[in-house]
Structure formats: structure tokens, C-alpha cells
Amino acid sequence: DSGVTQTPKHLITATGQRVTLRCSPRSGDLSVYWYQQSLDQGLQFLIQYYNGEERAKGNILERFSAQQFPDLHSELNLSSLELGDSALYFCASSFLPRTVVRYGYTFGSGTRLTVV
Amino acid sequence: KNEVEQSPQNLTAQEGEFITINCSYSVGISALHWLQQHPGGGIVSLFMLSSGKKKHGRLIATINIQEKHSSLHITASHPRDSAVYICAVSKGWLGNTDKLIFGTGTRLQVFP
Numbered sequence: 001d002s003g004v005t006q007t008p009k010h011l012i013t014a015t016g017q018r019v020t021l022r023c024s025p026r027s028g029d030l031s032v033y034w035y036q037q038s039l040d041q042g043l044q045f046l047i048q049y050y051n052g053e054e055r056a057k058g059n060i061l062e063r064f065s066a067q068q069f070p071d072l073h074s075e076l077n078l079s080s081l082e083l084g085d086s087a088l089y090f091c092a093s094s095f096l097p098r099t100v101v102r103y104g105y106t107f108g109s110g111t112r113l114t115v116v
Numbered sequence: 117k118n119e120v121e122q123s124p125q126n127l128t129a130q131e132g133e134f135i136t137i138n139c140s141y142s143v144g145i146s147a148l149h150w151l152q153q154h155p156g157g158g159i160v161s162l163f164m165l166s167s168g169k170k171k172h173g174r175l176i177a178t179i180n181i182q183e184k185h186s187s188l189h190i191t192a193s194h195p196r197d198s199a200v201y202i203c204a205v206s207k208g209w210l211g212n213t214d215k216l217i218f219g220t221g222t223r224l225q226v227f228p
Binding site: 031033035042043044045048056058090092094104105106107108109110112 | 149151156157158159160161164202204206214215216217218220221
């Protein structure tokens with residue numbers, strides 16, 4: 001167990017629907033990162049939160065949004081789902097931004113989303 | 117051109133062989149990560165390097181900051197080493213975020 005918990009592990013839903021993916025960071029980590037891994041695009045950074053606030057944004061679609069709550073867990077919301085959104089979604093956490101070298105970086109086991 | 121390039125893309129080996137996977141990057145970094153992913157599986161962090169060399173069991177990772185190059189070596193390879201190995205970099209204190217930039221991965225298959 002890496003300490004980063006992602007739920008659910010698998011999700012199958014229809015096009016046009018909305019889903020929420022959840023991530024609990026490793027105990028003590030304040031920063032959460034979301035990544036998407038698709039067959040054609042590989043691993044891509046979506047968004048980062050630090051202590052409840054958005055810190056950095058990557059190639060995240062407007063149909064996607066995220067937030068980090070006071071207890072530091074984070075949710076990634078995907079709406080108006082399309083077939084191309086099928087992918088593995090990973091969450092990772094670190095203590096503080098810019099402290100990776102000292103404190104490390106931990107991945108969750110991912111949520112596999114299948115849009116049918 | 118990708119900021120992180122890996123080679124080779126695919127690698128097959130016989131059990132017991134010495135394996136090297138290479139990673140080159142073109143940006144300033146604070147750390148380089150080697151990650152392992154088994155088919156359908158999660159991502160495991162193998163190493164995080166900012167300089168020099170690290171060893172864990174049969175795995176060795178090296179980095180040359182001046183040449184912007186890193187290698188992952190597997191000694192005495194075993195079929196259970198079969199996985200995708202991914203190189204990633206973080207800019208850390210050079211940027212304002214620890215987001216990772218990933219290579220495309222190297223798919224390794226080790227046959228008995």
C-alpha cells in the first residue's frame with residue numbers, strides 16, 4: 001500500500017454521463033496531482049492542488065474539474081463523457097511543492113475509467 | 117520534440133541478462149524519477165535521483181546532470197521484471213510545481 005488511496009478502482013459508464021474520482025493523499029502530504037494515462041497520449045499531467053488551492057494546470061479539458069477539500073482529499077469530476085475519455089486516472093501526492101527531492105512522491109493505484 | 121525521451125521503446129531479454137534503459141531530457145530539473153508499471157497495474161516509484169547513483173537490489177539508476185541523461189540498469193534480469201519502465205522529470209524548485217513530465221516508457225519482456 002503506497003499510502004495514496006484512489007476510489008473506485010474501476011468505473012464503467014455511458015457517454016454523456018458524469019463521474020467523480022476520489023483520491024486520499026499519503027498522510028502528511030499537502031499536495032495532490034492528477035494524471036491521465038491513455039493509449040494514444042501516454043501519461044499526462046492534468047492538475048495540481050496544494051492545501052486546498054489550485055497550484056498548476058496541465059492539459060485538462062474544460063469538461064473536467066477538480067478540487068481539494070479541507071481534509072486534503074481530492075476529487076476529479078469528469079462530465080459529458082466521451083469514448084476518448086476512457087483511460088487510467090492516477091493521483092499522486094507529495095508533502096509540499098518543490099520538496100520532491102527531500103520528501104518523495106507517491107502514486108495511487110489508479111482508477112480505470114471505461115466509457116461505453 | 118518531447119522534453120523526455122526514452123530508449124529503447126521495446127526490449128526483450130533472456131533471464132539473467134543485464135539490461136539498460138536510457139532517458140534523456142532537455143529541460144532543467146530538480147529530480148528524475150524511474151517508475152515501473154505492470155500490465156493493467158498501478159505505478160510504482162523505483163528511484164528518484166537528483167545526482168549520482170542509487171541502487172536497490174538488482175536495480176541501479178544513474179544520472180548525469182551535465183549531459184541531461186539517466187540510465188536504469190537491471191542486473192540478472194528475471195521474468196518478474198517484465199513491465200513498462202517510465203522515466204519522468206520534475207522541475208521542482210526550478211518551477212513552481214512538482215508535476216511530472218513523462219517519457220513514453222520502455223516495455224521490457226524477460227523470457228525464462
